[in-house]
Amino acid sequence: MESSFVSCDLHMLINVLNQGNEHMGELQAQLDQPFAAETCKLLAAKAKSAVSAAISMARLLEPASQAPNSFDSLLSASDSPKSDGSDKAFKELERREMCKKRKTLPRWSSQVRACSSSSMDGPLDDGYSWRKYGQKDILGAKFPRSYYRCTYRHTHGCLATKQVQRSDDDITVFDVTYRGAHTCNQCQHRNPTPSPKEEKLETHQQQEMLLLEHLKTGLRVKTEIFNSDDQLPDSSPSFFSFPSTPANDMKPHNNLFSSASMPENLFMGNYSPTFVSSTASAESNYFSLSPCGVNKYGSGFNIQGFDSEIAGIISAATSTTNSPMVGMDFQLDQIEFETDFPFGLS
DNA sequence: TATATTTGACCCAG
DNA sequence: CTGGGTCAAATATA
Numbered sequence: 001m002e003s004s005f006v007s008c009d010l011h012m013l014i015n016v017l018n019q020g021n022e023h024m025g026e027l028q029a030q031l032d033q034p035f036a037a038e039t040c041k042l043l044a045a046k047a048k049s050a051v052s053a054a055i056s057m058a059r060l061l062e063p064a065s066q067a068p069n070s071f072d073s074l075l076s077a078s079d080s081p082k083s084d085g086s087d088k089a090f091k092e093l094e095r096r097e098m099c100k101k102r103k104t105l106p107r108w109s110s111q112v113r114a115c116s117s118s119s120m121d122g123p124l125d126d127g128y129s130w131r132k133y134g135q136k137d138i139l140g141a142k143f144p145r146s147y148y149r150c151t152y153r154h155t156h157g158c159l160a161t162k163q164v165q166r167s168d169d170d171i172t173v174f175d176v177t178y179r180g181a182h183t184c185n186q187c188q189h190r191n192p193t194p195s196p197k198e199e200k201l202e203t204h205q206q207q208e209m210l211l212l213e214h215l216k217t218g219l220r221v222k223t224e225i226f227n228s229d230d231q232l233p234d235s236s237p238s239f240f241s242f243p244s245t246p247a248n249d250m251k252p253h254n255n256l257f258s259s260a261s262m263p264e265n266l267f268m269g270n271y272s273p274t275f276v277s278s279t280a281s282a283e284s285n286y287f288s289l290s291p292c293g294v295n296k297y298g299s300g301f302n303i304q305g306f307d308s309e310i311a312g313i314i315s316a317a318t319s320t321t322n323s324p325m326v327g328m329d330f331q332l333d334q335i336e337f338e339t340d341f342p343f344g345l346s
Numbered sequence: 347t348a349t350a351t352t353t354g355a356c357c358c359a360g
Numbered sequence: 361c362t363g364g365g366t367c368a369a370a371t372a373t374a
């Protein structure tokens with residue numbers, strides 16, 4: 001069932017490891033060269049990045065294949081605690097297991113701006129079905145933080161969660177932090193009642209067309225990657241902005257957002273942020289938006305090369321240039337995308 | 347009636 | 361001890 005996923009991820013894992021190995025080799029060669037300190041630093045950073053990525057991917061392979069049944073094994077291994085009335089004890093076990101697991105889950109965040117009348121309702125639909133399970137007032141924050149988990153958590157054992165909090169500075173901006181990859185394959189059965197417009201969006205080109213169509217609608221997405229280990233944001237978050245003009249129809253936003261900030265859909269199928277590869281200029285207003293696809297990166301996954309689309313997507317996450325918040329000018333062509341892997345590159 | 351949201355209580359890491 | 365994250369009963373909504 002999921003074997004294709006796993007083998008695909010394994011393939012990419014090997015590719016990432018190969019990349020790291022290559023960087024190490026280059027680094028080794030550079031060590032003998034005089035005045036190559038900067039180059040060495042760069043290569044070391046790239047190698048480290050690749051290793052971090054490999055670790056993250058390896059971690060994801062394990063829970064992805066075991067997540068739905070982990071509690072079953074826990075149940076059978078503990079003398080069926082439910083049957084002897086110690087339901088609480090069982091739930092406590094379950095809870096702790098959950099805690100452990102969540103700690104290792106990848107985390108990333110996005111800032112979403114929804115400039116429309118409905119922006120007060122909350123952030124945009126990101127294409128997944130979420131169920132709110134809590135809300136908290138956060139110290140020092142003007143607005144409460146909402147907690148969502150995947151609707152299919154119980155039926156599919158999907159551990160994906162997200163936190164949504166309205167920004168203090170700009171009430172039209174939402175900080176969305178995702179945790180964990182969707183293991184429920186929602187892509188396949190999402191949108192039980194898609195809008196007519198969405199139904200038409202069957203191809204990458206069509207999605208791009210729609211994206212172009214809604215450049216005026218005003219959406220900003222900032223994505224930061226958090227290493228699953230240190231929980232630190234990537235040092236160079238991507239920052240992507242659409243010009244802000246009022247919009248009267250949220251559907252296009254939804255679609256845009258689902259493409260631009262549904263990390264687990266792009267890259268490795270189940271995990272890793274989705275990045276907008278932006279190759280835009282004020283004149284052309286051209287955008288390249290990577291489509292949702294698992295197999296897309298099944299071959300030739302290259303964290304270094306920039307000729308491939310994935311490289312653009314990934315590099316967008318690590319592009320520096322002082323958080324290129326692109327405003328009305330839309331000079332995205334000025335953004336230089338580096339080609340390092342997003343995981344915890346320092 | 348089924349499903350989603352609200353909200354106070356609880357747990358635990360720091 | 362405190363604050364963040366989650367649970368789960370009560371409530372709302374479709």
